[in-house]
Amino acid sequence: MERKIVLEHIDVEGIQHLDVYRQHGGYLSLKKALKSMTPDEVVTEVKTAGLRGRGGAGFPTGMKWSFIDKKSGNPRYLICNADESEPGTFKDRYLMQHIPHRLIEGMICAAYALGANKAYIYVRGEFKAVIGILNTAIKEAYAAGLLGKNILGSGFDLDLHVHSGAGAYICGEETALIESLEGKRGNPRLKPPFPAIKGLYQCPTVVNNVETLANIGWIVNNGGEEYAKIGIGRSTGTKLISACGNINKPGVYEIELGLPVHEFIYSNDYCGGIKGGKELKAVVPGGSSVPILPKELILKTIEGVDRLMSYESLSEGGFISGSMLGSGGFIVFDEDACIVRNTYNFSRFYHHESCGQCSPCREGTSWMESVLHRIENGQGKTKDIDLLVSIASKIEGNTICPLGDAASWPVAAAIRHFRHEFEFHVNHPELIKNIKHGNLEKLDVKN
Amino acid sequence: MFKVTIDNQSIEVEPGTTILQAARKIGGEIVPPAMCYHSELKNSGGKCRTCMVKVVQGSANDPRPIPKLVASCRTEVMDGMVVENITSPQVVDARKAVVEFLLLNHPLDCPVCDQAGECDLQNLSYEHGTNATRFEEEKRTYDKVDIGNLIQFHPNRCILCYRCIYAADQLTDNRVHGVLYRGEKSEISTFIHQAIENDFSGNIIDVCPVGALTDKTFRFKNRVWFLKPMDAHRNCPTCSGKVTLWYRGDEVYRVTGRKDVYGEVHDFICNECRFEKKNSNDWTIEGPRTVAPYSVINQNHYKKVVIPSVINPLKETME
Numbered sequence A: 001m002e003r004k005i006v007l008e009h010i011d012v013e014g015i016q017h018l019d020v021y022r023q024h025g026g027y028l029s030l031k032k033a034l035k036s037m038t039p040d041e042v043v044t045e046v047k048t049a050g051l052r053g054r055g056g057a058g059f060p061t062g063m064k065w066s067f068i069d070k071k072s073g074n075p076r077y078l079i080c081n082a083d084e085s086e087p088g089t090f091k092d093r094y095l096m097q098h099i100p101h102r103l104i105e106g107m108i109c110a111a112y113a114l115g116a117n118k119a120y121i122y123v124r125g126e127f128k129a130v131i132g133i134l135n136t137a138i139k140e141a142y143a144a145g146l147l148g149k150n151i152l153g154s155g156f157d158l159d160l161h162v163h164s165g166a167g168a169y170i171c172g173e174e175t176a177l178i179e180s181l182e183g184k185r186g187n188p189r190l191k192p193p194f195p196a197i198k199g200l201y202q203c204p205t206v207v208n209n210v211e212t213l214a215n216i217g218w219i220v221n222n223g224g225e226e227y228a229k230i231g232i233g234r235s236t237g238t239k240l241i242s243a244c245g246n247i248n249k250p251g252v253y254e255i256e257l258g259l260p261v262h263e264f265i266y267s268n269d270y271c272g273g274i275k276g277g278k279e280l281k282a283v284v285p286g287g288s289s290v291p292i293l294p295k296e297l298i299l300k301t302i303e304g305v306d307r308l309m310s311y312e313s314l315s316e317g318g319f320i321s322g323s324m325l326g327s328g329g330f331i332v333f334d335e336d337a338c339i340v341r342n343t344y345n346f347s348r349f350y351h352h353e354s355c356g357q358c359s360p361c362r363e364g365t366s367w368m369e370s371v372l373h374r375i376e377n378g379q380g381k382t383k384d385i386d387l388l389v390s391i392a393s394k395i396e397g398n399t400i401c402p403l404g405d406a407a408s409w410p411v412a413a414a415i416r417h418f419r420h421e422f423e424f425h426v427n428h429p430e431l432i433k434n435i436k437h438g439n440l441e442k443l444d445v446k447n
Numbered sequence B: 001m002f003k004v005t006i007d008n009q010s011i012e013v014e015p016g017t018t019i020l021q022a023a024r025k026i027g028g029e030i031v032p033p034a035m036c037y038h039s040e041l042k043n044s045g046g047k048c049r050t051c052m053v054k055v056v057q058g059s060a061n062d063p064r065p066i067p068k069l070v071a072s073c074r075t076e077v078m079d080g081m082v083v084e085n086i087t088s089p090q091v092v093d094a095r096k097a098v099v100e101f102l103l104l105n106h107p108l109d110c111p112v113c114d115q116a117g118e119c120d121l122q123n124l125s126y127e128h129g130t131n132a133t134r135f136e137e138e139k140r141t142y143d144k145v146d147i148g149n150l151i152q153f154h155p156n157r158c159i160l161c162y163r164c165i166y167a168a169d170q171l172t173d174n175r176v177h178g179v180l181y182r183g184e185k186s187e188i189s190t191f192i193h194q195a196i197e198n199d200f201s202g203n204i205i206d207v208c209p210v211g212a213l214t215d216k217t218f219r220f221k222n223r224v225w226f227l228k229p230m231d232a233h234r235n236c237p238t239c240s241g242k243v244t245l246w247y248r249g250d251e252v253y254r255v256t257g258r259k260d261v262y263g264e265v266h267d268f269i270c271n272e273c274r275f276e277k278k279n280s281n282d283w284t285i286e287g288p289r290t291v292a293p294y295s296v297i298n299q300n301h302y303k304k305v306v307i308p309s310v311i312n313p314l315k316e317t318m319e
Helices: A018-023 A028-036 A039-049 A061-066 A091-098 A100-114 A128-143 A174-181 A210-222 A224-229 A261-266 A295-299 A339-353 A359-376 A382-395 A403-427 A429-434 A440-446 B019-026 B089-104 B120-128 B163-171 B203-207 B271-276 B313-318
Strands: A077-082 A118-123 A159-164 A205-209 A238-245 A251-256 A280-284 A329-334 B002-006 B009-013 B052-057 B081-084 B151-153 B177-180 B187-190 B213-215 B228-233 B242-248 B251-256 B284-288
Touching: A018 A100, A018 A128, A028 A100, A028 A210, A039 A061, A039 A100, A039 A210, A039 A224, A061 A100, A061 A205, A077 A100, A077 A174, A077 A210, A091 A100, A091 A128, A091 A210, A091 A238, A091 A251, A100 A118, A100 A128, A100 A159, A100 A205, A100 A210, A118 A128, A118 A174, A128 A159, A174 A205, A205 A210, A210 A224, A261 A280, A261 A295, A280 A295, A280 A403, A339 A359, A339 A403, A359 A382, A359 A403, A359 B089, A382 A403, A382 B089, A403 A429, A403 A440, B002 B019, B009 B019, B019 B081, B052 B089, B089 B120, B163 B177, B163 B203, B203 B213, B251 B271
Parallel strands: A077 A118, A077 A205, A118 A159, A238 A329, B002 B081
Antiparallel strands: A238 A251, A280 A329, B002 B009, B052 B081, B151 B213, B177 B187, B228 B242, B228 B284, B242 B251
């Protein structure tokens, strides 16, 4: 059974328009927040709700909001991070495309809580259609007095702007996003100072993911305590999971956190099992940057407990035997998938998207890609596998922003769990040169 | 005043001082190397990652360690902070890794590079690098870029420290160069091919830690270790006029700003002083410039060196 908060009424025709959205309970939270609550009360509700950032890191949203510097007297900004570019993650695009007012409603509440009179939605440049939909929705909201001066007679002003990115994954990193929004080269900044102290134009800024902000309306309406009842432990609420790969029913699913991974993959309500009745081989549970897990470790933890779709359960066992919920890009591989080729593909992506500012990431990502390219094309040597592990460990933690970590984790995890496949590639160069697809190890057994 | 302990040596510094500056105040071998940081250039630093250190105690009030290594050039000290630099194997390892990364695509053409002998990257790799490479791929190369008659640009040698960009931004009015493209393909260049020309453009040569930007008027004329540096000054209407003249015999081969022991220039000089005044008569000579005894620049100016009996002769000579 799907519990719907963010995607509630998604099936209603015309829900992307304001009138239909309002008929289905839209913008009620605004009245409640602006008329009967103080900004601090909204922050407290979000804290009580235990809502955690849905962009990947899972940092508690209420806590992030309470860090914002209200003493300096500088204007405050709210930015919605809609630069969704992680391979495997497509939940934010789905949300903005089908129910844009959910995001706008959440942003108005959030801006009110933070005391921000200017808010930006930084949309990935490739989402041309989404930008149009958002702009239409914002126009509707302005016309209805939900944005602009003196919203609903409360005296609160908010201007909301959509800003298009120019095709850089790195601009999804919050400080790079801020630089880009300021019109500069999208290089991440050194932290501290954090954006909550010095963000956009050196003013206090909060950057939140689309899905995080889309939850705010519901929390204001129903209260933080109600929200905290959904989910499991410290993973409260629901989460959008964009499932893709070798499954019968790829798509975006809203799940209650705490759903068993087994059920998510095999239930007909969700992924509907592996395509063609094949065996499950491995899963990348949170977008391309989180470690890949083999079948045994994704369905059960190393202690034999069923793994659940939650922040805690998926990261149980650390990176030795666990992974991360990340941004919810659930990529499933069946028995015929080649892990080496997939790792090379991810690595190529990070090489292409590195900003080039700090040396470990700039040089390391390209080095990893070339070594993986060699292995994938039958020119690898046994020592290359250890070399990859070594490069990955030297990038991780030594860079300015998390892109270095994101580039090294998939490589390190693939070798940790599927070393035999890398060794097979190295030991059978002729076979590798001729056959480019599929699980070659298995193929060899058959022959 | 904040008390900070770096590699078991304590010092009191003003609030707002960075770890690197505090370490420089203590001096000696505990000073982290820095390639992209330049104390006269605002916002520089944090990029090359050679100066990373481990903070084992955040402050007296909050003694928790910082989980990741931090860039000491941009991290401000807190009262009671405890930092490990060369005493932490993790830092030593990370630094070795950074040197390896910086040298991956560096052409290592020191024998024909004018910077050889006064190159920060040479010093860094000599002290912290390994003697072999694990990189088997072809090195990255760039097309030649002509940036004018005074400055020679070798993009292949560039380590993308961004120093020349900050220098051009902060010392001159119209910056015409910057970083193009991204990731491994990023390069310093002008858009669209222009000459970098203004009264202070020559300073980007002095701030460049490697041989990517060199003096065209000195190109292939001599090696720095054959030259004798002399401090000199003149009454210059545009700049401070405080320079170092590099002599061979009676001839001035080149004029540069005065680099301190960390390779930083604090008095930036104008192009007239740097490129046009290459005659002793233009200058009032102050005396020989002290160069660190371990520098190769000293190699051809033999001084009386007492050779210590055992291990680590360099260190003792320095003292």
